[in-house]
Amino acid sequence: MHHDQAVAIMTDIMAKFTNYIGKHLPDDIMETLGRLRATENSPLAKVVYDSMFENLKKADELNRPCCQDTGVIQFFLKAGADFPLLSDIRPILDEAVRRATQEAPLRHNAVEIFLEKNTGNNTGDRIPWIDWDIVPNDSGITVEVYMAGGGCSLPGQGKTLMPAAGYEGVTQFVFDVMTSYGVNACPPLLVGIGIGGSIEVAANLSKKALFRPIGSRNPDPRGSDMEILIEKGLNEIGIGPQGLSGTNSVMGVHIEKAARHPSTISVAVSVGCWAHRRGTIHINKDMSYEILSHKGVIL
Ligand code: SF4
Numbered sequence: 001m002h003h004d005q006a007v008a009i010m011t012d013i014m015a016k017f018t019n020y021i022g023k024h025l026p027d028d029i030m031e032t033l034g035r036l037r038a039t040e041n042s043p044l045a046k047v048v049y050d051s052m053f054e055n056l057k058k059a060d061e062l063n064r065p066c067c068q069d070t071g072v073i074q075f076f077l078k079a080g081a082d083f084p085l086l087s088d089i090r091p092i093l094d095e096a097v098r099r100a101t102q103e104a105p106l107r108h109n110a111v112e113i114f115l116e117k118n119t120g121n122n123t124g125d126r127i128p129w130i131d132w133d134i135v136p137n138d139s140g141i142t143v144e145v146y147m148a149g150g151g152c153s154l155p156g157q158g159k160t161l162m163p164a165a166g167y168e169g170v171t172q173f174v175f176d177v178m179t180s181y182g183v184n185a186c187p188p189l190l191v192g193i194g195i196g197g198s199i200e201v202a203a204n205l206s207k208k209a210l211f212r213p214i215g216s217r218n219p220d221p222r223g224s225d226m227e228i229l230i231e232k233g234l235n236e237i238g239i240g241p242q243g244l245s246g247t248n249s250v251m252g253v254h255i256e257k258a259a260r261h262p263s264t265i266s267v268a269v270s271v272g273c274w275a276h277r278r279g280t281i282h283i284n285k286d287m288s289y290e291i292l293s294h295k296g297v298i299l
Pocket residue numbers: 067068069070071148149150151152184185186273274275
């Protein structure tokens with residue numbers, strides 16, 4: 001395939017996919033919301049879940065975004081080192097965002113720092129954000145599209161602790177953040193926790209934790225235990241759907257980790273809201289694709 005033709009096809013795929021993600025939640029979030037609704041006993045909590053499902057149905061029928069805040073658009077890549085369009089990724093994704101913004105349409109959420117001016121097309125300085133992982137000996141690319149809403153980005157915080165603070169200190173930080181800001185983020189929440197030796201590592205890992213499928217566990221049994229304990233504790237706070245109280249506060253708690261400096265332990269939290277708009281697509285070098293997050297969807 002000619003290079004320019006491949007660029008045009010990938011731009012088209014990513015524009016359509018970004019548009020689609022603004023309107024449809026991934027399979028695991030849909031399944032989790034249904035499961036959580038079944039655990040609620042109070043009529044108010046059930047009504048809140050019913051309004052979410054009604055909202056999602058209307059978004060599908062009317063072909064409109066499922067939340068007015070379509071967020072800052074972020075792409076997290078696992079790019080094969082042999083994928084033929086690596087040099088074109090930035091212009092492809094910029095153009096895909098501009099087109100999705102117009103065609104969906106998506107709200108304009110890119111405000112330039114210092115200028116304090118909204119660019120009007122969801123692109124700006126380093127936005128859409130692109131995070132790269134290069135995969136050796138691979139010729140495809142897997143793209144996570146994420147719409148980072150304002151309310152669910154608000155609890156995003158991090159801190160570097162003295163090592164004596166230990167995992168108790170990490171846990172206390174998570175609970176301080178969630179009890180202060182969790183309610184702003186349209187619960188039930190997906191809580192991503194990053195633990196490492198410096199703050200940017202922890203922050204990046206906390207966001208990547210939000211891309212793990214719900215129900216997955218940290219492969220380290222201690223990490224998995226910590227996820228389960230924090231999840232239980234956050235549910236016991238009783239925030240409930242939309243913060244109106246209920247049996248469950250969270251859809252899940254995911255921890256990602258990196259080895260730390262002996263003298264530091266950094267922790268960061270990122271949060272996804274009930275309208276957790278993330279999508280995963282794999283594109284092969286011949287521009288055929290498979291959508292992994294929303295089974296059976298063809299763009
Ligand atoms: S927190 Fe999520 S559901 Fe609530 S307004 Fe923001 S993007 Fe929408």
